[in-house]
Amino acid sequence: xxxxxxxxxxxxxxxxxxxxxxxxxxxxxxxxxxxxxxxxxxxxxxxxxxxxxxxxxxxxxxxxxxxxxxxxxxxxxxxxxxxxxxxxxxxxxxxxxxxxxxxxxxxxxxxxxxxxxxxxxxxxxxxxxxxxxxxxxxxxxxxxxxxxxxxxxxxxxxxxxxxxxxxxxxxxxxxxxxxxxxxxxxxxxxxxxxxxxxxxxxxxxxxxxxxxxxxxxxxxxxxxxxxxxxxxxxxxxxxxxxxxxxxxxxxxxxxxxxxxxxxxxxxxxxxxxxxxxxxxxxxxxxxxxxxxxxxxxxxxxxxxxxxxxxxxxxxxxxxxxxxxxxxxxxxxxxxxxxxxxxxxxxxxxxxxxxxxxxxxxxxxxxxxxxxxxxxxxxxxxxxxxxxxxxxxxxxxxxxxxxxxxxxxxxxxxxxxxxxxxxxxxxxxxxxxxxxxxxxxxxxxxxxxxxxxxxxxxxxxxxxxxxxxxxxxxxxxxxxxxxxxxxxxxxxxxxxxxxxxxxxxxxxxxxxxxxxxxxxxxxxxxxxxxxxxxxxxxxxxxxxxxxxxxxxxxxxxxxxxxxxxxxxxxxxxxxxxxxxxxxxxxxxxxxxxxxxxxxx
Numbered sequence: 068x069x070x071x072x073x074x075x076x077x078x079x080x081x082x083x084x085x086x087x088x089x090x091x092x093x094x095x096x097x098x099x100x101x102x103x104x105x106x107x108x109x110x111x112x113x114x115x116x117x118x119x120x121x122x123x124x125x126x127x128x129x130x131x132x133x134x135x136x137x138x139x140x141x142x143x144x145x146x147x148x149x150x151x152x153x154x155x156x157x158x159x160x161x162x163x164x165x166x167x168x169x170x171x172x173x174x175x176x177x178x179x180x181x182x183x184x185x186x187x188x189x190x191x192x193x194x195x196x197x198x199x200x201x202x203x204x205x206x207x208x209x210x211x212x213x214x215x216x217x218x219x220x221x222x223x224x225x226x227x228x229x230x231x232x233x234x235x236x237x238x239x240x241x242x243x244x245x246x247x248x249x250x251x252x253x254x255x256x257x258x259x260x261x262x263x264x265x266x267x268x269x270x271x272x273x274x275x276x277x278x279x280x281x282x283x284x285x286x287x288x289x290x291x292x293x294x295x296x297x298x299x300x301x302x303x304x305x306x307x308x309x310x311x312x313x314x315x316x317x318x319x320x321x322x323x324x325x326x327x328x329x330x331x332x333x334x335x336x337x338x339x340x341x342x343x344x345x346x347x348x349x350x351x352x353x354x355x356x357x358x359x360x361x362x363x364x365x366x367x368x369x370x371x372x373x374x375x376x377x378x379x380x381x382x383x384x385x386x387x388x389x390x391x392x393x394x395x396x397x398x399x400x401x402x403x404x405x406x407x408x409x410x411x412x413x414x415x416x417x418x419x420x421x422x423x424x425x426x427x428x429x430x431x432x433x434x435x436x437x438x439x440x441x442x443x444x445x446x447x448x449x450x451x452x453x454x455x456x457x458x459x460x461x462x463x464x465x466x467x468x469x470x471x472x473x474x475x476x477x478x479x480x481x482x483x484x485x486x487x488x489x490x491x492x493x494x495x496x497x498x499x500x501x502x503x504x505x506x507x508x509x510x511x512x513x514x515x516x517x518x519x520x521x522x523x524x525x526x527x528x529x530x531x532x533x534x535x536x537x538x539x540x541x542x543x544x545x546x547x548x549x550x551x552x553x554x555x556x557x558x559x560x561x562x563x564x565x566x567x568x569x570x571x572x573x574x575x576x577x578x579x580x581x582x583x584x585x586x587x588x589x590x591x592x593x594x595x596x597x598x599x600x601x602x603x604x605x606x607x608x609x610x611x612x613x614x615x616x617x618x619x620x621x622x623x624x625x626x627x628x629x630x631x632x633x634x635x636x637x638x639x640x641x642x643x644x645x646x647x648x649x650x651x652x653x654x655x656x657x658x659x660x661x662x663x664x665x666x
C-alpha cells in the first residue's frame with residue numbers, strides 16, 4: 068500500500084468553501100496531469116516537494132484579478148486529488164471523498180467520474196521511475212477502495228481537453244499501459260465497509276421544504292425499487308420526483324445501486340414521500356433498478372442500512388416492502404426483493420461508514436432564501452419595508468444593497484458568505500439561514516462563457532448588467548428560474564448539465580447523437596438507430612415515470628408522442644402543444660430535457 072502524505076503534514080490551506088458536487092469515480096477512473104510548461108521543476112531535496120505542493124494549492128486558490136481577466140481559473144482548493152513527486156512520494160490533495168477540479172468540463176462527467184493525479188513535473192521534464200511506480204501503485208490502491216473506488220480507465224488530461232499538452236512526458240506512459248496496475252490481488256480482509264454517500268457528493272438539488280421526523284417516531288423500514296434502468300442516478304430520480312410528481316424532494320430516505328453503494332436521499336430525520344400514510348413511521352430505501360436486478364452487493368447494502376437504522380433508533384424496526392404496507396397497491400419492489408424481505412433480509416452483517424448529513428441534519432442544506440433576505444432587510448429598519456414574498460425584483464435588490472452598505476460590505480445585491488458574515492456580526496444573529504455555497508462572480512462569468520455565451524463575458528469578478536444577463540441565460544439553459552442569483556439550485560443544475568447532460572445541439576433534428584442520448588436515458592442499447600426496441604424502451608420509461616398507461620408495442624404513434632409531450636411539459640416546462648405530432652418543437656424540447664438530465 069502506497070503511503071499518502073496527509074494535508075496537515077504539508078500545511079494545506081482550508082478550502083474557501085465546502086467542496087461539493089456529484090462524485091462517482093467508479094464510473095470512470097483516473098486522469099493523469101503534469102504541472103505545466105517549462106522545465107526543471109523537480110528539486111534535488113525531497114523537503115522542497117512539500118513547499119511545491121503548498122505553492123500549487125496557493126496558485127490555484129489565490130489568483131489575481133488581472134490573471135482572472137486573462138481567463139485563468141480560480142479554485143476553492145487545490146484541484147487535484149493526489150500529487151506525486153519525482154521522489155515517488157504521494158501527497159493528499161482533495162483526497163478520496165471530494166470530486167476533482169482539474170479535469171475540465173469539455174466532456175461531461177470529467178470531474179465527476181475521474182480522480183485527478185498530478186505528476187509534479189513540467190513539460191520538458193522526464194518522469195522518474197519512482198514517480199511512475201508510485202502513480203501505478205496509487206491507481207491500484209484507488210481501485211481497491213471500498214467507498215470511493217476508481218473505475219478502470221486511465222486517461223491523460225489531453226484526452227479530455229484536446230488543446231492541452233498535459234500531462235507532458237507522462238502521456239506516453241499513459242498510452243503504453245505502463246501505469247496499468249493489472250489484476251488486483253485478492254483482498255485478504257473479507258470485511259467490506261459500506262459508505263453512505265452524502266447528498267453533496269451526488270449533486271442533490273436543494274429540497275423545497277423539509278418536514279422533520281424524530282428517530283423515535285420510526286417503527287419500520289421499507290424496501291422499494293425504482294423500476295427503471297440500473298444506470299439511473301439519484302439525481303435523475305430526484306428530478307422525476309420534483310419535476311414530474313411535484314414533490315419537495317426525492318421521495319426516499321436512502322437509495323442503493325447494483326454495486327452496493329448507498330446514497331443519502333432525504334436522510335434519517337426528514338419525512339419521506341415513498342409510501343402514503345407511512346412516511347413518518349417508515350424509513351424508505353430504494354434499490355435503483357428493476358425486478359430481478361438486485362445483486363448480492365445491493366442486498367448486503369440494504370441490510371447494512373437497516374442495521375444502521377436500528378442502531379440510531381435504539382429499536383428493531385419492522386422489515387417491510389412497499390406493496391406489503393396497508394393501503395399500498397403496487398408491485399414494488401418486485402417479486403425478487405419482496406421474497407428477500409419476507410425471508411428476513413438474509414445476508415452478512417457489514418459495518419457502515421455514515422458520510423450522510425448525519426442524524427441531526429436529515430441531509431438538508433440550510434439556505435438564506437429571498438424571503439429571509441427580505442426579512443433581514445426589514446429587520447434593520449429599511450423603509451418602506453419590503454414585501455416578504457420570496458420573489459426577487461428591483462425593490463429587493465435595492466434593499467439588499469442598502470443592508471450591505473449598512474453592515475459594511477460591497478453593495479452588489481448578492482447575498483453571499485461575506486454579506487452573511489457581516490450581517491451576523493452586526494446583528495448577533497445566530498440563526499441557520501445563511502447561504503451554503505456561493506460561486507464567485509469570476510467563476511460565474513467563466514461558467515457562462517464555458518456554455519457558449521456570446522459575446523463572451525469579461526472575467527473581471529465584477530457584477531454588472533452584462534454578467535446578470537449572462538447568468539440568467541445560463542439559468543435558462545440549465546433549467547432553473549432565471550433570476551440572476553447563483554445559489555444552490557443553479558449550482559446543482561449547472562453540475563447536472565455538465566456531469567449528466569447530453570450536451571446536444573438543440574436543433575430539432577432527431578439525429579444519431581440525440582437518438583443515442585434518448586436510448587441511454589430509457590435504458591436500451593445506445594446504437595443511434597431508432598426502431599421498435601427503442602420505442603418500447605421509451606414507452607416503458609413514460610409508463611414508469613409519467614404514469615402514461617401506454618401499450619408497450621414499439622409503435623411511435625400519436626398516443627406515445629402525446630405521452631412524451633406531456634412528460635416534457637412536466638419535466639422542463641417545455642410549453643408543447645399536446646397534439647401527437649412528431650416535429651422539431653418536440654425534438655428540441657427532448658434535446659433540452661436530455662441536456663438538463665431531466666428526462
